[in-house]
Each structure stands twice: as C-alpha cells, then as structure tokens.
Amino acid sequence: MVSLSCTFANHHDDVNWCAFSNDFFASCSLDKTIRIYSVKGFSELPFSPLRGHAYAVHSCCFDSSGKFLASCSTDGTTLLWSLETGEKVAVLALPGRNPVRISDGTVALWDMHSRKLCSVSACSFASCGQMFVTGSTYGDLVAWDYQMKILYTVKTAHDLGVTCCHFSAQMCNLRLASCGQDSTVKIWIVSQDKQSGCKFQLLHILNNQSAPVLSCAFSSDGEWLVSGSVDKTVVIYDVVSVFIYTLFLKLHVTTCAFSPNLPLLATGSMDKTVKIWKINNGKSSDDALLDRKLLGRSKSCFKQWTEDEVCAWLCEEGLDEVIGTFKANNIDGEALLNLNREHLAMDLKIESLGLRNKVNQKIDALRMTLDSYLTEIPEEFLCPITQEIMKDPVIASDGYSYERTAIESWINTKKHSSPMTNLQLKSTCMTPNRTLKMAINRWLQSQSLCTPSDASKLS
Template sequence: MVKLIHTLADHDDDVNCCAFSSALLATCSLDKTVRLYSLSDFSELPHSPLKFHTYAVHCCCFSPSGHILASCSTDGTTVLWNTQNGQTLAVMEQPSGSPVRVCQFSPDSTCLVSGAADGTVVMWNAQSYKLYRCGSVKDGSLVACAFCPTGTLFVTGSSCGDLTVWDDKMRCLHSEKAHDLGITCCDFSSQPISDGEQTHFFRLASCGQDCQIKMWVVSFTHVSGFELKYKSTLSGHSAPVLACAFSHNGQMLVSGSVDKSVIVYDTNTENILYTLTQHTRYVTTCAFAPNILLLATGSMDKTVNIWQFDPEALCQAGSTEDQPKQFIEDWSEDDVSTWLCAQGLEDLTGLFKMNNIDGRELLNLTKESLADDLKIESLGLRSKVLRKIEELRTKVKTLSSGVPDEFICPITRELMKEPVIASDGYSYEKEAMENWISKKKRTSPMTNLVLPSVVLIPNRTLKMAINRWLETHQK
C-alpha cells in the first residue's frame, strides 16, 4: 500500500527540512547545504548542492511555480535561488540579525515570510526582494509558518506554544496557547471548505513538544470576522512530534516524531493509515508531492526516504472527502447525515431524514426535486447542495473507473494526456488550460487567484506516472 522506493544519503549532518515542487525535491541540513533532486529518477541536479549559508539551514520552500527556492539559516539570512541553474537571486537579511528558523511563500508568490529565533516575523516582497513589513510575537522563537490557501492570512507557531494568526498586511488577528511545551510545525490543507456565501473554512494542523497533533478550523465570516476553533487531537506518537504536512488533496496528514516513526492519518476519519519506522533517529521533516503520490521524510540519521503510495489502496482506504468508506450508492440515511454535517449543511439533516434520502436518492437529486419535493426555498442553498452532489457524482465516476484523482484534470475531470504545470502550481490538461487562458481568464481554476504567469510547463513526471498506470490497468 505504501513502499519505500528510494533513500537519499548525500547530507553530512541532520536533515532539517524537505520540500517538493511539481518536478523537484529540495532538502536542507545542518551541514549548511541545500540539495536539489529530479523527481523523474531522484538524481541530484548538476548545480546541487547549493552553497551560500555559513551555518545550519533550517527550512526550504519552493515558490508555487517551482522556479524559485527559498532557504533560511542560523546565519540570519533568507536566500532565494533559481532552481533552473542554482544561481543566487537575493540574500535577505533578517533586520535583527537573529537566526532564521522558517520561511514560506504566499500562494500567489507575491511575498515571502521569514520567522526568526528572537520572535520577529518579516514579510518580504518576492519580486523586489525588499522588506515589506515586520512584526513579532510576545514570547519565544518563531519555528513554524503556514499560509492559508487563498493567501489572505498566515499562521506562525512559537517555541512557547502559541499559534498566532496574521492577515496579509501583517496585522495580528489572534493568538492563543496551542501546545504546552512549544510548537514545532503547522500546515494548512490546500483544500478550503466553503459554507455558503458568508463563511470560508480552512483546516489547520499543528504539532508540538507535547507529543500531540492538533486539528483546527480557521474561518473568516463577513458577519463575525475571524475565528480559530480547536477540532480534535490525533494520537499515535509516543514522543514530541517535530513535523506535520497535509497531502495535496487534503485527504491525508503525515507526521514525524522523536520516536523515529512516521504516521500517515486519514484526515476525514482521523484513523491511522500507515506507520513507517525505517528511520533510525528523530524524524524532523515530512512533505507530500503536489501532483503524484509521493512522500518524503527526513531525519537526524542524515537520510531522506521517498515513499510511494498505491492509488488503488488509497481509494479503498476511504480517501473520499468526509464520507463513509463504502460506495456512495450504498450510504444509509445516517451516512447521508454525516456527509451533510461534513459539508457544513447540518441544518438539512432533519429534512433529508424525513424524506428518507439515502445514498442512491442523494445522487439522483436535481434542482427541481430540491425545490419542489424537499421545499428548500433558498436559491443559494439549493445551488450549494447541487454543487456538493455534483462533486460526489464526479467521485463516483472517478472511483468506478479506478483512475487516481491526481491523474484527472481539474478543468475537464478527465484523464490527462498532456499534463502541464501552471503558475499556480497545479497540473492541468494542456488544451483545457490553454482554452481557459485564451478566454481571458487570468485566474487559477483551483484558487481563483490571479495567475502570476500564463506560461505552461510540461509535467513529464506526471505524464510518466499516468503512462505507467495505463500500462498496468488497461491491458
């Protein structure tokens, strides 16, 4: 179901962080270097390792397009690199000179945030490389940072255990104690959950020295403003948890711990899917690839392990969004109620039960039946229910065909033949994306944000994965 396919052992000291773009894997280490690998065969690029930092490199991250890599270090700098040739684009010095522990690009690539050991957080203009705004937390070092999918806010985590939420103008919106012994990492799911016109929800995970992984729901409403709500705690690790990361579709969460294990959770059921124990020392970092079912985990044992998931096994493991594991057509009325609650439609559960709506009936609902039979008067609510049902129908079609969702174009919902990477970091069928752009749509089909560029890059790694899947499944 998940297997170790490659081990990278090029670093001379602890691996601190690893990050994927659609074509590359980056790793950084206490040995002061950053290394780049091709996802096609995991060979190291000719211009790797990248050398500039004079002390340990704590974090690295790609811009959404994958063309730029950022790295930050104890030397007090955040460096931007050209991933094509390894050249240094900019060296941005933390104003306080404090060791920089974390860096993160915004989803639209307009800015980069860096957090330091003295609690300062800096937002840089990613085009001009100039400082935009500064802030600081009350206590502790900044060790974690994550942007929400829309870029309207980001969250930082401190060694004192505080989660602090900032807007895109660096205004502090909220701060609260999340982990008693200090936060080590946090991550947003890339898939926001919409609730009608007025509210947007985002899943957030945080982990810490208290051996816990906590799940949160972040929301913005036009009526009540901002809200951060604790949802649940995931169990499984017996020691401090040093890293956590969502899969690209938000269906899995991975964590790495001082107990030397890696745990993969189903984010909907919160059950443990896999426990991986190949590392011989603390697991310090973990990351999912954006377009293919790969996981990278790094450790103080100086290695990075690459894991591959079986798409069919994941489908059987119940990776569909917030729903029971059996086929949707077989859902009971209670299963439909569970699904409604997961979509933020809990007010409709009584109505659906009263009308005996099970899985099969749910899939057959239409605009007319929602209005005439169920008497849902609100046009907006009917439209939302229909959108959610259409998503289920698409999932039924995809699962019944056995095609992994990562191979499906987000625009056409069909198997991709010529996948390309757009500047939003997502992959699309080439012709579909070209048509999208030609109709003067300069926004991402996935995020609705303005595309930084209309250049489309062939995703050869994804195409190879699709071809391999076709060879084994369509004989």
C-alpha cells in the same frame, strides 16, 4: 500501505527540512547545503548541492510557479535560487542578522517581486492566500490576515511550544494541523467569523507519538496527514477515519512532506538521510491509479484524462512499449476505456498476443476501479445530519457545514448544541458555503449525476 522507494545519504549532517514541487524535490541540512533532485527518477541536478549559506540551513520551499527555491539559515539570510541555473537570484537579509527559522518569532515576509521586507510572517498560509498562522515557543497559535492584523489567537495550543503547523490545501472546511513539544498533533477547523474574521474549532487530538513532534503536513487533497517525532517514528493518518500507519526510523524525524501530484512521502532525519516512501494505500501495484487519486493527482473521472495522462498511466503500469502507438492514435481517457482485444489487434496493430492480453487486463482493472470510484461520494459533500449530498450548504457557528434546512430544523427543535461536537452553539447565524456548493456542483457533473441545467440550479 507504505514501501521504501529510495534513500539519499548525501548530506553530511542532520537533515532539517524537505519539500516537493511538481517537478523537483529539495532537502536542506546543518551541513549548510541544499540538495535538489528531479522527481522523475530522483537524479540529483547538475548544480546541486546549492552552497551559499554560512551556517546551517533550517528550511526551504518552492514558489507556486516552481521556478524558484527559497532557503533560510542561521546566518540571518533567506536566499532565492533559480531552479533553471542554480544561481542565487536574491539575498534577503533579516534586520539585525538574527537567525532565520520557521518559528523563532522573527520570521519575515518578503515581496517576491520587489525583494523587500514586508513584516512578520507565518508558519503556514491558507489556500485562499488571505490568512496565515504562526506558532510560538509559548505554545500559542495566531491567525493573521494579509494586512498583518491578528484575527484569532489560541492560547497554549501546545504545552511547551508549537514546532510546526500546516494548512490543508482544500478550500472546503479549512483544516489546520499543528504539532508541538507536548507530543501531540492537533487538527483544527478554521472558519469564518463575522466579528473577528475567523475562529478555531478543535477537531482531533492525536496522541500516537511519545516524544515531541517536530513536523506535520497534509497531502494535497487534505485526506492524509503525516507527522514526524523525536521518538523516531513517522505516523500517517487518514484524516476522516483517523486510521493510523507507523514507520520506524533510526533517529529523530525532523521533517516530512507529501508530493503534490504523486503518491510519495519524504522524511528527513538526524541520521543524515532523506527517505522517499511510496504510498500504496493497502493496494497491489495494479492499483497505482488509486494512489494518484489519494494524493490528488488524477481527475475526478478517468474518462476526462488527456492523451498525456493516458501515457503517464501506461508508463506507471510498465507498458512503455505501446506509448508511441497510443500517442499516434490519439487515445485519451474515453477512448482508452472503450478499447478491447479486437481494437488492440485490428486498430492499434499490436501484434504480440502476450502484450495485447497484458494491456487488456490493465484496462479491465481500470474499468473496475472506475465503477467503484463512481460510487464514492466525498464525505465533505454529505450533510452530517441527513447524510445526503447537500444542495444548499451553510457554515454554522461551530465551523461545520450542513444542509440549510437540516440545521435550521435542528435549531428550531431547541437543540442549540452543535450536531458535531455537542457544545453550545455561540450563534444561530449561518454563512452560505459557496465554495463547497461549487465543488459539489462540479463533482455531480463529472459523475454524470446531473445535467448542466440541473447544476445551474445548485450554483
């Protein structure tokens, strides 16, 4: 499932954090530096390492545009770096010059445009941008809105303290992962609540590590979760089936992160190294396309690929020598799936019989993957009660989404417990899940399972 792709041993002290953007990878260390690599080939950028902090660098992250990198340090500053030049764009100093960390209780929120301090900040923002969650050394999780109003507090979510928390990027059935000194990883459903604004429902408690868990992160599609621990292990979970895969490192694992658009995982350790892992999902190299689907890169239907995505696929499959030919003939996803040996010889003028056969085999494998992919229905689209695709999804008071008629029938039969948890429902009120409804609509259209007029009835 997972294979080691490369190892960086450029830091001279413990690696504290690592982060991906679409184009770059960054790591920071107790050695006071941040190192930046291009994701393509993982070559270090000319201006790397970045030097500007007086003490250890605890964390770094990319902004959503991918043009800037922020780093924070024991020296009490957060530095903003340009990824075009490697120069410092801004120095954001915390009042009192207290050390800037992730969860020391005094992390600050800065306005990127004005470079001004806003207020208390967070460990992780929800994908909607309207809410964030902080974790404390007391073990509490606190949800805040963007105006710094407390929405919800989970007391003693982790004994001895929360070390990290991370929101899934998915809008449907918003999930939060947290980990702590109690050696556990917990997955929470965070849902809307009319009175407080939000509520937490514990979904899973994962006890697969034997020492404090220092880091956790979701993949970009929310299907996978990774955690790193003092017990020198990295554990990868399938969030739905809670499938487990474990990696063993030499020293404490301090940080882990998924790439947003490639089947890659990064881990950092107290052994001063960063390791990049390729996730194969138990498949052969011919199934690289499934890896891209796993981490959210590929589109919902291969027929919708652009010419550039076809060229990227050719590159991954080791077919670089035909990329120019495919570009010249404007081969997109739909044209790719219609190619056969005759087209390759007569229309694309690929003279080598061996190369034609190789290209044709890869296309045949792609068609087989497409056939199996079209039969997959995302689990979050199925009503937990009926196990059918939802037409009118609503969120019940337990935080889960159901088909409206199914959950109404469940409640009307005097079953006031949650179909998912068996706990008593606090309310019979239901909130339409319009985001999920739109997602189902888009998926049905991409699978050609409904016409635009049918889809409009679901909107």
